Amino acid sequence: MQCPECSAPLSRQARFCDQCGMRLAEHPGFLHQKALDCYHRGLGEEALRNWDRALQVAPDFSKGHYYRGLVLYDRGELLQSVRAFRRALAEQADSFRVHFKLGMALYGLGDLDGSLKSFTRALELNPESAETCYRIGLSQLRSGRFDEARAALQQAVRLNPDFVRALYMIGMTAVQQGDLDAAAESFRRVVEINPDYTGARFELGMALFKNGAIKEAAEEFDRAVAQNRNFAPGYFMLGECRRRVGQLNEAVAAYGEVLRINPKDAETLFKQAECYNELKRCQEARTVLLELLRMVPGHQGAARLLEETGRRNDIAPDKKKD
Numbered sequence: 001m002q003c004p005e006c007s008a009p010l011s012r013q014a015r016f017c018d019q020c021g022m023r024l025a026e027h028p029g030f031l032h033q034k035a036l037d038c039y040h041r042g043l044g045e046e047a048l049r050n051w052d053r054a055l056q057v058a059p060d061f062s063k064g065h066y067y068r069g070l071v072l073y074d075r076g077e078l079l080q081s082v083r084a085f086r087r088a089l090a091e092q093a094d095s096f097r098v099h100f101k102l103g104m105a106l107y108g109l110g111d112l113d114g115s116l117k118s119f120t121r122a123l124e125l126n127p128e129s130a131e132t133c134y135r136i137g138l139s140q141l142r143s144g145r146f147d148e149a150r151a152a153l154q155q156a157v158r159l160n161p162d163f164v165r166a167l168y169m170i171g172m173t174a175v176q177q178g179d180l181d182a183a184a185e186s187f188r189r190v191v192e193i194n195p196d197y198t199g200a201r202f203e204l205g206m207a208l209f210k211n212g213a214i215k216e217a218a219e220e221f222d223r224a225v226a227q228n229r230n231f232a233p234g235y236f237m238l239g240e241c242r243r244r245v246g247q248l249n250e251a252v253a254a255y256g257e258v259l260r261i262n263p264k265d266a267e268t269l270f271k272q273a274e275c276y277n278e279l280k281r282c283q284e285a286r287t288v289l290l291e292l293l294r295m296v297p298g299h300q301g302a303a304r305l306l307e308e309t310g311r312r313n314d315i316a317p318d319k320k321k322d
Helices: 028-040 044-057 062-074 078-091 096-109 112-125 130-142 146-159 164-176 180-193 198-210 214-227 232-244 248-261 266-278 282-295 300-310 317-321
Strands: none
Touching: 028 044, 028 062, 044 062, 062 078, 062 096, 078 096, 096 112, 096 130, 112 130, 130 146, 130 164, 146 164, 164 180, 164 198, 180 198, 198 214, 198 232, 214 232, 232 248, 232 266, 248 266, 266 282, 266 300, 282 300
16 A cells, blocks of 8 residues: 555555655545455455545545445445446546446346446447447347347457357347347357356257257257256256157156156156156056156146056056956
8 A cells, every 4th residue: 555645655554654744544545545455355344434434535536436336236235336336427427437337236226228328338438348248238138129139249249259158148139039040059159169058058959959950959958968967957858859759768768867856847757757658658657647646636637648548458457467
């Protein structure tokens, strides 16, 4: 730390500058230094007290309002942080970082128009900020403006071609627009950059599955569960793929992995029972269906399928003896 007047080195506990005699307890610049030191050491409360003291001495101290807003934002006090950032803008109207953080706080509060306005101004001040383009895209997406969201996200990728989060959200936006080819292309780019991104690999599989590319989708779901053995959605969709191409035993096994992770997944129990029934493994189908009906007594599909399996000769004990 140093004296804000003469730049002489000082300790955190200093009250006066030995070189110039400055009374540090009343100087917003020194209080700001102390607050920053606390903030970077994770002492948010102490930092906030120092910025509050600095603002008592100098109510228009823009840096104090900005950093005070950061602490409040970190604590989840978004409305208070918005007020602090707006006070900072009163003295620093063209500060990129203040407009950006104000946009973040407004987005967190659900004020999407306000966040978009702040992010747009931030981008005007720093046109090379890929992160700001990304945030504009999220605000537009959450507002249901898919074309505008996609354009902003694509601009983020033009600025930073390996921007994984933006590429992922381009894929998600394309899915909502029904553009499955573009979605698959975007998710594929994500897993090229980050092969361990299980969520993106799953979404790639989903885009391929919806587009009718079942074999390729199954390969992606296989890779997803290889990366995470407890990734239930991957196993479920792997079961769907196997069933779609008639590989019923493999589908049963995939659904079984889902049930290993979540034994009370009613939808998966029913699908597994349907596969058993198609395989004429009726006793196993009945076992699964009885468990499902115990869990969900009113499950009409399970009751219907249980009645159907009961009519099969191969599960009647007296017929088996014959």
